[in-house]
Structure formats: C-alpha cells, structure tokens
Amino acid sequence: MTGIKSRLLSGALWTVAGRGITSVIAAISTIVLARLLTPSDFGIVAIATATLAIAMAVTELSLTSALVVQDEVEIDHVRSVWTLSLLRSLGVFLIFFACAEPLAKFYGDLRLVPVLIATGVTGAISGMNSPLLALKSKQLSFKPAFYVETTQRIVAFVVSIALALELKTYWALVIGPMAGVTAAAVLSYVISPFIPKLRFLGLGHLFRFSIWLSLSRGITMLAWRSDQLIVGYFLPKAQLGLYTVADNVAAIPTRESIQPLAQTLFPGFAKIKNDPSKVRRGFALAQSTIALIAFPVAVGFALVAEPFVRLTMGDKWLGAVPVLQILCVVQAVAALTVPLQGLALAHSETRMLFRRDLIAFLIRLPITVAGLLTYGLIGLGVARLATAIIGAGLNFRLINRMIGLSALTQLKNQIRTLGAVAVMVAGLFVCHSWLRSAGIGAFPTLTSLVILGISLYALSITLFWRIAGSPDGPERELQVLVQSFIARRKR
Structure with missing residues (x-):
C-alpha cells in the first residue's frame, strides 16, 4: 500500500507540474502572439480551430480511457484502439479536405482553404499517439504523459513565435500547433514503442464505457465553440479575433486557479x-x-x-x-x-x-x-x-x-x-x-x-x-x- 501511495503522490506531482508548465506556456503564447499579430489573423484561424475542436470532440470516443479501466488488456485490444484512432484521423482529414472550399466560400474568405486543410492535418496527427502511452497511467507512471504534453506545448510555442517574428502572418498560428502535435506523436512512440496492426476486437466493451461521456464532451465543445463560427459568419474577421482572444484570456486565470482542486473531485467523491x-x-x-x-x-x-x-x-x-x-x-x-x-x-x-x-x-x-x-x-x-x-x-x-x-x-x-x-x-x-x-x-x-x-x-x-x-x-x-x-x- 505504501508503494501505491508513493506512486500516486509522485503521479500527482507530475500531473500538477505538467499542467502548470503547459498552462503557463499557453498563456504566454497567447499574449506574445497577440502582441505580434493582429485580431484579423486570429479571426481567420479561429474558424479553423473551432471547427477542428468540434470535430475532434464529436469523434472522441475516450477509448484509451476505456483501456485504463479494463481489468485485462490484451495486445489486440490496444491494436483495435489504434485502428479506430487511425480511421478517426483519416476521417477528420478527409472531411476537412472536402469541406475546405465550401466552408471558405460560406465565410467569404478563400484564405481559409489552405488553413482548413492544414488544420485537418494537425487534427489527424494529434489523434495518432501511441495507445500504449495511456496504459502507463494504469501502472501509476505519469512521467511519459508529462514529457509528451510539455514537448507538444514547447515545440508549438517555439515554432509559432519564430514564424510570427519572421512572417508576421496567421500561418504562425497554424504551423506551430502542427509542429507541436507531430513532435508529441513521435515522442509517444519513442517512450511507448508500439507496432501497429489493424484489429477490431473487443470494441463493444470499450464503446459501452465511453459512449455517453464522449457524447457529453462533444455537445459541450459544440456549445463552447459554435459561437466562434457564428461570429465569423456575421462579423468581420478582426471582430472574431477580438472575441476569440478575449474568450481564451478570460478563461485562463479562473481555470488555472481551480483546476488542481477540480481534478481531485472525481476520485474524492468516488471514495465516499x-x-x-x-x-x-x-x-x-x-x-x-x-x-x-x-x-x-x-x-x-x-x-x-x-x-x-x-x-x-x-x-x-x-x-x-x-x-x-x-x-x-x-x-x-x-x-x-x-x-x-x-x-x-x-x-x-x-x-x-x-x-x-x-x-x-x-x-x-x-x-x-x-x-x-x-x-x-x-x-x-x-x-x-x-x-x-x-x-x-x-x-x-x-x-x-x-x-x-x-x-x-x-x-x-x-x-x-x-x-x-x-x-x-x-x-x-x-x-x-x-x-x-x-x-x-x-x-x-x-x-x-x-x-x-x-x-x-x-x-x-x-x-x-x-x-x-x-x-x-x-x-x-x-x-x-x-x-x-x-x-x-x-x-
């Protein structure tokens, strides 16, 4: 029991440290990029990122979480999760590729076409981390997740700032996150090596665990991001940029001040x-x-x-x-x-x-x-x-x-x-x-x-x-x- 308590404490420290570092980087990144770029730049990218956030949330099945709670995990279960992740990533990219031009015309700005396609690539890559990484947390090992998450934030931050200084265009907001998720995906396979194979085994149990939670998250994201898509249609891109940055900045102080406590509530309530x-x-x-x-x-x-x-x-x-x-x-x-x-x-x-x-x-x-x-x-x-x-x-x-x-x-x-x-x-x-x-x-x-x-x-x-x-x-x-x-x- 002492060993478990020690590992739980260590895991909590790594989780808090990772959360703190990534939050600070995200806050600094938003402020610095806002200083270097314009509201219009943020407005153009906001449409693509809002669309991606909704697409990823709606298709998020929390299957890696299902692996964590499953008593006995076989390699074919892991391969099945990877297979579904691959199909999801391909689906997200193809949807963005097919919808890029129609969406750009809908918003009256053809600059959105390459931005949407690139954002679709980012979404596809972000869903392809090694599925074995999630099983590390089941073993109460939280260092790997810390390394992957902080690497993603740091790479995205450095690339975004460098491109903003050099190009001074909205592409800094597009390429930076793409570089971050790519670095995170590569590192996940270095930390948790995995040989992919297509499998469709044991999906019924995984779906039963995650379906309602996934639907809830999808609806929540749709609610919180749909207003950006609505603003982008009715108001100029600069106004959308002002609103998007205001929304992001407003959330940072409150979210980060209560998040450490909020994370403890689920296990705390579960015990009593x-x-x-x-x-x-x-x-x-x-x-x-x-x-x-x-x-x-x-x-x-x-x-x-x-x-x-x-x-x-x-x-x-x-x-x-x-x-x-x-x-x-x-x-x-x-x-x-x-x-x-x-x-x-x-x-x-x-x-x-x-x-x-x-x-x-x-x-x-x-x-x-x-x-x-x-x-x-x-x-x-x-x-x-x-x-x-x-x-x-x-x-x-x-x-x-x-x-x-x-x-x-x-x-x-x-x-x-x-x-x-x-x-x-x-x-x-x-x-x-x-x-x-x-x-x-x-x-x-x-x-x-x-x-x-x-x-x-x-x-x-x-x-x-x-x-x-x-x-x-x-x-x-x-x-x-x-x-x-x-x-x-x-x-």
Whole structure:
C-alpha cells in the first residue's frame, strides 16, 4: 500500500507540474502572439480551430480511457484502439479536405482553404499517439504523459513565435500547433514503442464505457465553440479575433486557479459515494472552496482587464476589453457548478451529463445568436452571461436531485465570498477611476490594482468569517493549510 501511495503522490506531482508548465506556456503564447499579430489573423484561424475542436470532440470516443479501466488488456485490444484512432484521423482529414472550399466560400474568405486543410492535418496527427502511452497511467507512471504534453506545448510555442517574428502572418498560428502535435506523436512512440496492426476486437466493451461521456464532451465543445463560427459568419474577421482572444484570456486565470482542486473531485467523491451525508458535506465544501478562489480571481481580472490588455497585448486589442470583462464574470458563474462533473462521474451518471449538456446547448444557441445580431460582441457577451446563469440554475437542480443540497443553500454558502468580492469591486472601481484621471501609466496602474484587490479581498473575507463566528468551511481549511505551512517553515 505504501508503494501505491508513493506512486500516486509522485503521479500527482507530475500531473500538477505538467499542467502548470503547459498552462503557463499557453498563456504566454497567447499574449506574445497577440502582441505580434493582429485580431484579423486570429479571426481567420479561429474558424479553423473551432471547427477542428468540434470535430475532434464529436469523434472522441475516450477509448484509451476505456483501456485504463479494463481489468485485462490484451495486445489486440490496444491494436483495435489504434485502428479506430487511425480511421478517426483519416476521417477528420478527409472531411476537412472536402469541406475546405465550401466552408471558405460560406465565410467569404478563400484564405481559409489552405488553413482548413492544414488544420485537418494537425487534427489527424494529434489523434495518432501511441495507445500504449495511456496504459502507463494504469501502472501509476505519469512521467511519459508529462514529457509528451510539455514537448507538444514547447515545440508549438517555439515554432509559432519564430514564424510570427519572421512572417508576421496567421500561418504562425497554424504551423506551430502542427509542429507541436507531430513532435508529441513521435515522442509517444519513442517512450511507448508500439507496432501497429489493424484489429477490431473487443470494441463493444470499450464503446459501452465511453459512449455517453464522449457524447457529453462533444455537445459541450459544440456549445463552447459554435459561437466562434457564428461570429465569423456575421462579423468581420478582426471582430472574431477580438472575441476569440478575449474568450481564451478570460478563461485562463479562473481555470488555472481551480483546476488542481477540480481534478481531485472525481476520485474524492468516488471514495465516499456510498455515504450521502459525507458526499453532501464534501460537495458543499468543494463548491465553497472553488467559489472562494474563483470569484475574486475572475471578477478581479475583469476589473484590471484594461491596463492588462494595454500593457501586454497593445492598444490594437483594447476593443476586446468590454467582452473580456463580461466573459470573466461568465467564468465565475460557471465555476460554481464545477464540482458537479466529479460528483456525476463518481456516481456513473454520464447519461445525465449528456442530457444536461444537450439542454444547455439548445438553450444557449438561440440566445447567443440573438445577442450577437442585436448588439454585436457586447450582446454576445451578455447572452453568454445569461445562459451561464440559466445553466447554473439547471445544475443546481441536478445537484439537489442527486444529494439533497438545495439551490438556496448552495447560494447561501457563498454569502461571505460574495460580500468580500463586493468590497473588492468597490475599492478597485474607486482606485481605478482615480488612477485613470491622474494619467497613471498601465504598469503602475495594473500593479496597484492587483495589490489593492488582493488586500481588500483577504481582509474582507477574514472579517466576514470572524463576524460569522469562524464556522467550518473553506476559510477554516485555508487557515489550517497556512498554519501547517508556517509550522513546516519554522522546522
């Protein structure tokens, strides 16, 4: 058991390290490329990448995950997974090749033809990693995945930046990712050698495991990427570029701040799923902890968006600021229901997730189109916020049905966090207005606002917690962590 615990801890460290490195590289890459290229460049490529993301999600069968949970894996099972991956990759490329010209004509921009074909190649290569790589995680060996993922990000980053500096065109956004997935695929076979053979054995079991989860992921990706395709049709490519970058940048702070916790929820809930009271308490604590982190990060980033964009990306991207601010709030709302994914998976409720995602998509699509056509990007941002609130309400009902935690209770648990965020917002608004009127530059403005925001939130949440009588909750957990850290430092 000690050996297993040691390997699990090592695996967790490698996973966190890989996630951290790739996230930092992705964030830096987005900012640097935005500085070097134009919104129009990002707009052209956004249509191709959104189409690819949807195509890959819809055809993603999670078969490698099925291999991991299967008790006995034979080599023919692995070859069957590789065979389906090959067919999927060929299908994705052929679809992109066949649809490149019609899609380019649909969007009124023939530059999309080679971009779509090249993006199809990227998608095809990305699906052809060695299937034996997934089995490493079954043996609690996470180093190989770390090496492959970080290599992909680093190669894509270096190639994209080099081409952007040299060519200063959107091709940097196309060729960089292609180089990254190629390097990752080659490395996967170096780390986990595999001799491919065509096989179709044991697919029934693999499909039964993955079908509902795959459908859910496909619908989710369709919901989150379809708006880019809609914007690309109705608005100029520069507007699409502004929206795409705003959407990407808005997600980074919130996603990365809560991801380490979110990744632990599935196995955590799985261990206690047969004890309803423990599940209810654990879910409430997880939800409140995520809110404690995500709310100030998302809302705070929205309030410093203008100096951040001006300083890091340049004045040509200032048009993205209003929609970026709205999308930051969308991230805060969405964070409230992040624990539901782990809860549902722990209870094998993958079909429920699919139904939820399908309903959310059917609600979101007409509202976002109406918002876009009425008020442009701002209308789209407001529509996204409205659908996020509706989606949160839907998720609250599902949570109540699963564990008996009412929507009102879920919201009441966040009162202290919401109060502290309100204090932070008021302070930052007053300070930002004064700094702007005084003509203070972007860097000192950004630095001052970040320091003030952190200070106001930390003091406010502590004060509200004390006033409430220091109850058990995320503040208590944070206090224990801080005290433990200080004690270790003293030793």
